[in-house]
Amino acid sequence: MKIIDTEIPDVKIIEPAVFGDERGFFMETWNQQKFEENVCRRQFVQDNHSKSSKGILRGMHYQINNTQGKLVRVVSGEVFDVAVDMRKSSATFGQWVGVYLSAENKKQLWVPEGFAHGFYVTSETAEFVYKCTDYYNPSAEHSLLWNDSHVGIKWPLVKGEQPLLSEKDKKGKHFNDAEFFK
Template sequence: MPGLKQHPKISVTSTAITDVLIIEPKLFGDERGWFTESFNAQDFAEATGLNINFVQDNHSFSRQSILRGMHYQLEKTQGKLVRVTSGSVYDVAVDLRKNSSTFGKWVGVELSAENHKQLWIPAGLAHGFLVMSPTAEFLYKTTDYYHPQSEVCLAWDDPSVAIQWPLSSGVKPNLNAKDSAGLSWEQIPKF
């Protein structure tokens, strides 16, 4: 992706969907523990080439095998910078942008309190995650406000998208009613 640069405080790696980025802030530590700047707007812009204005921070707590997603908004579309502060999740983004070379493709990354990875997901992608640890705390910054009237849910197990969730054979995730009623790839509106 153009704009990615070597940066002294942030490592940035492209994924199979090139503008979905793995962000790894540098840790400073010793035998007492560690410190990191989990977000610095200037460093983020320098490292990614993106000048992003975040307007909302969200924090969720979930138990093992809970799957939240695959969500997106048709209005007030949201870019998200996501991370885990306790436990681990498998985080997934699906490209819904018709003019993208990765339209219909998905990417998944393990985010955990131990690896300190963050994922940048631009607007126009569906997003969700599966909790892999006994519990997890998930934090995300968004570029626009929550707009429930325009929220859409892509079915987590749609065969056209074929996300390879890290579930044991025959195991189903724990879903809420909204996520259980997710729409198929053919049914969902795209960008």
């Protein structure tokens, strides 16, 4: 496992060791001991799997209560994955990190608690899997507006077209109106 720092020190890119031959490949996608030694100590309680088509944007989601850290990866296709620091006491408050995750590059992204998270599908379809440190709680969920000008995420929109959003994501709050972590 190789740990790569991002512009936000708490967000990490994880590159698993991949062993391949003419039969295919093998990789270890999760190892509690290695994660604790190289990233942080966390316990995951829920795994999720979603499938989306090109041009779909899911996010930017976060929970104030039942705060979730997420270890995310793509098992089919490609996405542009983004984390926004929503921790008011952080030196990187309001900053974002974006990274391409794909079945081909096999990278994973650690998105700690206190971050809004979302992804945009750049391939025909993508299957996205992630581990969470707490359970989903719809009553504690918040959405940051995906294109808030204060945050300024540079989404790689396919042909510059607006992404397909859920009704919930269309109603995301502007950064200056959002709820933050302490």
